[in-house]
Amino acid sequence: MIRHAIAEGLLLLRQRGAVSVILAFVLAVPISLAGVGFSLYRWLSPMASLSGQTSTVAVLLHPRLDGDQRLRWIAEETDAHPEWRITEISSDDLTQRLQRWFPYLDELIADGDASLPPLIEIATTKPETVAVLEDRGEVLAVGPHSSFQQSLGRVAQRLAWAMTALSSILLTGALLLAAVWVHVELYRHGDEITIMRLVGATEGTIRGPFLVAVAVPGLAAGLLSVVATKMTTTGLSQLTSALGLAVVTTPEGVLVLQMVAGLLMPLGAAVFTLIRHAALGLDG
Amino acid sequence: MIQFGSRRCIESQRLLPRRILSIVRRPGLRLLAGRTSRSVIRLRAVSKEYDHRKILRSLDLHVDGGEFVFLTGPSGAGKTTLLRLLYAAEKPSSGEVWVAGRRVDELSRSRLPLLRRKIGVIFQDFKLLKRKTVLENITFVLRIHGVAPREALRRASQVLKRLGLQHRQSALPDALSGGEQQRVAIARALAYQPRLILADEPTGNLDADLASELLSLLCDINYQGATVVVATHDHALLESIPARTLVLHDGQIHFDGMWPP
Numbered sequence: 001m002i003r004h005a006i007a008e009g010l011l012l013l014r015q016r017g018a019v020s021v022i023l024a025f026v027l028a029v030p031i032s033l034a035g036v037g038f039s040l041y042r043w044l045s046p047m048a049s050l051s052g053q054t055s056t057v058a059v060l061l062h063p064r065l066d067g068d069q070r071l072r073w074i075a076e077e078t079d080a081h082p083e084w085r086i087t088e089i090s091s092d093d094l095t096q097r098l099q100r101w102f103p104y105l106d107e108l109i110a111d112g113d114a115s116l117p118p119l120i121e122i123a124t125t126k127p128e129t130v131a132v133l134e135d136r137g138e139v140l141a142v143g144p145h146s147s148f149q150q151s152l153g154r155v156a157q158r159l160a161w162a163m164t165a166l167s168s169i170l171l172t173g174a175l176l177l178a179a180v181w182v183h184v185e186l187y188r189h190g191d192e193i194t195i196m197r198l199v200g201a202t203e204g205t206i207r208g209p210f211l212v213a214v215a216v217p218g219l220a221a222g223l224l225s226v227v228a229t230k231m232t233t234t235g236l237s238q239l240t241s242a243l244g245l246a247v248v249t250t251p252e253g254v255l256v257l258q259m260v261a262g263l264l265m266p267l268g269a270a271v272f273t274l275i276r277h278a279a280l281g282l283d284g
Numbered sequence: 285m286i287q288f289g290s291r292r293c294i295e296s297q298r299l300l301p302r303r304i305l306s307i308v309r310r311p312g313l314r315l316l317a318g319r320t321s322r323s324v325i326r327l328r329a330v331s332k333e334y335d336h337r338k339i340l341r342s343l344d345l346h347v348d349g350g351e352f353v354f355l356t357g358p359s360g361a362g363k364t365t366l367l368r369l370l371y372a373a374e375k376p377s378s379g380e381v382w383v384a385g386r387r388v389d390e391l392s393r394s395r396l397p398l399l400r401r402k403i404g405v406i407f408q409d410f411k412l413l414k415r416k417t418v419l420e421n422i423t424f425v426l427r428i429h430g431v432a433p434r435e436a437l438r439r440a441s442q443v444l445k446r447l448g449l450q451h452r453q454s455a456l457p458d459a460l461s462g463g464e465q466q467r468v469a470i471a472r473a474l475a476y477q478p479r480l481i482l483a484d485e486p487t488g489n490l491d492a493d494l495a496s497e498l499l500s501l502l503c504d505i506n507y508q509g510a511t512v513v514v515a516t517h518d519h520a521l522l523e524s525i526p527a528r529t530l531v532l533h534d535g536q537i538h539f540d541g542m543w544p545p
Contacts, residue, residue: 004427015415195411198373199472200401201428203394278393 001205009212016185016213023181024217027262028224030170030177035229035258037167039250040236044160046246051153055127058143061118065138070118073138084130085123094119171261179269182214186273193277207274214266222262226255323382324349324480324511325370330379332365332535339365341535342379347513349479352506354522354543355515357532363515364408366532367482370513371405372396384479401429404473404510406483410465412457418444418468419453422475429476443471446501462489470498474505481505483514487521499524 013020061070074086089097094116099105109115117140122130127145134142186193189210196206229250237247325347332340339362347353355363368374369381372388381388384402391399412421419440426436444450447467457465466489473481481502487495499521506512516522522529522543529543 192413192415195413196428197396198371198400198405198407198411199425199428200397200399200403202397205428 001208004205005208005212008209009216012189012209012213013216020213020217021220023177024220024224027174027178027181027218027221027266028228030174031221031225031258031261032228032232034167034170034174034261035225035250035254036232036236037163037170038254039229039233039248041160041163041167042251043240043246043248044156044163047156048153048160050149051157052125053147053149053153054123054125055145055147055150057122057124057127057130057145059120059122059130059133060140060143061120062138062140063115063117065118069138070120074120077133081124081129083124083126087121087123089119089121091116091118174261175265175269178214178218178266179272182210182266182269183273185214186210186270186277190277193274197278203274203278207271210270210274211267214270215263218263218266219259220262221266222259225258225262229255229258322349323347324351324384325513326380326382327369328380328382330369330376330381332362332369332374333377338535340369340376343535343537345530345537347511349511350506350509351511352503352525352527353511353513354527354529355513355532356517356522356529357538358517361532362535363517363532364484367405367484367513367515370480370482371400371403401476402479404476404478404481406470406473406481406486408484408488410457410469412465412468412472414457417454417456418449418460418471421457421468422472425472426475431476439475440471443475447471448497463491463494466490467494467498470501474501477505477508477510479510481510481512483512483516485516485518486514487516487518492520495521496524 061073065073070088074088078084078086095105095109098116124130127147127150130142130145133139193206233248233250237249241247323346325345327343327345330340330343330345331338343366355366357363365374369376370383370388372381372383372391375389379389383399386395386399388399413424416424419437422440422443423433423436426439427433431439441450441453444453447470449464449467449471452460452464457468460468466486470483470486473483483502486498486502490498495518502512502514503525514521526542526544529539529541530537531539
């Protein structure tokens with residue numbers, strides 16, 4: 001039966017050779033793009049994870065606030081914003097930090113009665129929320145509260161989601177394409193299938209050639225998609241390397257999945273259509 | 285008009301009861317078989333309706349193994365429907381259809397091929413595989429019946445030669461005349477030597493000589509033990525050999541007996 005299925009399947013392929021080749025290419029495109037999409041998703045993932053990292057925002061408090069007032073204020077803000085981790089920087093620590101950037105700080109402080117305003121640091125995963133302090137009387141200034149890393153991470157995350165959605169849409173498109181193709185091909189042979197049933201062919205005998213006829217272009221589509229994905233990711237890697245970024249890689253598992261998808265999508269569609277054809281009882 | 289084969293058919297019909305002839309030919313098989321295997325076809329109160337139009341009305345029929353039966357009647361009498369019920373292309377609206385000891389109307393889809401392999405059907409519209417040559421149409425059926433490729437080729441060539449189609453074996457069905465297509469359909473039905481042959485208007489596209497040759501062939505196969513049911517409204521065919529004749533009219537059997545008497 002297997003030999004018969006292969007022989008008859010190859011005959012069907014020969015009869016529809018050009019269409020099968022075109023469809024293998026057409027099926028390979030969305031599968032390949034889905035593979036590239038997943039590779040890009042993986043490439044963007046480390047950047048996307050930056051969006052969840054903790055950022056520290058510096059806040060200068062009014063110099064007229066004494067120690068008790070500062071502590072009270074910090075306690076109130078901690079209660080109001082539990083997600084903030086507020087740390088008061090001691091004046092020594094602050095002086096030490098500033099001296100890295102401003103070597104004449106000691107002289108400046110020694111010359112006059114200038115004193116450094118109290119500094120606090122707020123560690124949070126949502127630095128933009130610190131902006132609310134800008135309007136408070138106790139606050140002299142709020143440092144940069146837009147993290148570049150976080151912005152980059154958010155963009156990367158959105159791109160990664162877009163890639164996932166695109167890959168899913170492409171795979172669904174490929175499945176629909178395979179289903180329509182197989183459906184049309186089988187209904188083109190509907191009379192033959194009916195005659196085969198009437199002369200005593202089992203469902204296995206009927207399905208075998210059609211499954212072979214769809215498995216071969218499906219396999220070809222899978223192979224083509226793997227080659228296309230590899231070529232695309234290699235091209236993208238050359239580009240990212242030139243920009244000093246990490247290379248884009250496709251895991252072997254994804255390539256295997258592409259092969260499996262290429263093979264199984266038309267096969268699944270064929271089995272479904274043949275079962276439906278049999279269930280309808282189209283016996284001439 | 286009818287040649288050697290049909291004479292044997294007449295002899296078998298007139299001189300020896302069919303069942304006895306079958307027992308003589310295949311004693312082991314007949315003695316082991318039960319009552320249902322003797323009756324190849326059995327219909328019990330079979331009715332068939334299409335869109336509330338009754339095609340068959342409470343039909344009872346019993347055909348023994350090895351019988352040669354003509355089924356006749358005007359167009360629309362239900363001949364084709366009756367045959368379709370026998371090869372399970374249709375299910376009856378009510379009643380029981382038994383073929384080769386199996387209740388056809390209750391057979392599961394997976395069991396249908398086994399039944400159909402016992403039946404050779406000559407379809408009115410031929411039902412040939414259009415993408416296959418004449419030879420391939422026959423070898424294909426033999427292959428799905430489990431015949432080895434070389435043997436399938438030998439048997440197909442043999443049956444084509446018998447039907448005078450050996451010179452057309454490489455042609456596609458569309459390149460054949462109606463009569464030739466009819467003969468290919470007959471060749472396909474006969475190639476795997478089924479126990480039951482159902483022929484729906486088999487001489488519809490044949491000239492008188494070919495029609496008598498076909499009848500001779502069917503009689504020969506009947507002589508070898510197969511049950512043959514021929515649906516026809518060809519009066520010449522009905523008159524050519526005495527055989528059990530069923531006259532269907534308005535979905536009911538109006539006559540069941542030997543004709544010509």
